[in-house]
Amino acid sequence: MSKVKDMIAKRAAEELKEASIVNLGIGIPTLVPNYLDNSDVVLHTENGLLGVTDVKEEEIDPNLVNAGKLPVGEAKGASYFNSADSFGMIRGRHVDVSILGVLQVDQQGLIANWSIPGKNIIGVGGAMDLLAGSKKVIVTTMHTSKDGSSKIVPECTYPITSIRSVDVIITDLAVFEVKNKKLICIEIMPGSSKEEIKQKTEAAFTFELKR
Numbered sequence: 001m002s003k004v005k006d007m008i009a010k011r012a013a014e015e016l017k018e019a020s021i022v023n024l025g026i027g028i029p030t031l032v033p034n035y036l037d038n039s040d041v042v043l044h045t046e047n048g049l050l051g052v053t054d055v056k057e058e059e060i061d062p063n064l065v066n067a068g069k070l071p072v073g074e075a076k077g078a079s080y081f082n083s084a085d086s087f088g089m090i091r092g093r094h095v096d097v098s099i100l101g102v103l104q105v106d107q108q109g110l111i112a113n114w115s116i117p118g119k120n121i122i123g124v125g126g127a128m129d130l131l132a133g134s135k136k137v138i139v140t141t142m143h144t145s146k147d148g149s150s151k152i153v154p155e156c157t158y159p160i161t162s163i164r165s166v167d168v169i170i171t172d173l174a175v176f177e178v179k180n181k182k183l184i185c186i187e188i189m190p191g192s193s194k195e196e197i198k199q200k201t202e203a204a205f206t207f208e209l210k211r
Contacts, residue, residue, distance in 0.1 A: 051078025109165030
């Protein structure tokens with residue numbers, strides 16, 4: 001499983017080709033920095049740090065964490081600010097790319113990634129703001145849930161996070177672009193096939209393979 005998630009994260013890193021400020025969600029997105037070749041990508045966390053980097057175990061500061069409460073380091077030139085300023089950056093469209101995990105994504109590119117009915121959840125967190133304020137949103141997810149059901153569905157059955165559609169969806173089987181609220185499969189991931197993608201995708205989509 002870890003190798004598959006790393007494959008998804010590596011493919012997501014390929015989307016970050018220009019100098020940019022990038023916010024990483026919880027789960028697979030946190031693996032993306034392992035595959036970043038572009039030193040001009042600056043990582044942002046909504047709890048108040050611009051210039052996030054990894055940290056050695058012996059150097060962990062328990063007070064220095066990302067939005068998912070995981071320990072992080074500070075890159076050279078990093079800056080700190082309060083949460084209100086951080087969300088001001090997001091809402092002011094100063095975050096170029098957000099990479100988010102999801103529970104579901106529908107055939108219009110709408111996502112559900114914060115609440116499962118019947119389970120106690122504190123709140124939506126920063127996901128709603130990141131969807132509204134980021135210039136580009138990339139989703140990284142396994143194509144199916146643990147029970148084998150498709151996570152790419154005609155319509156989300158979990159509460160949606162925002163009415164803004166995402167731009168790119170990267171799974172262990174395929175890469176989709178969202179154009180005019182329609183899913184277009186542009187790439188087949190290694191080890192997958194058109195037949196498997198069709199079989200495991202409930203949502204409507206078309207193939208326009210680019211590579």
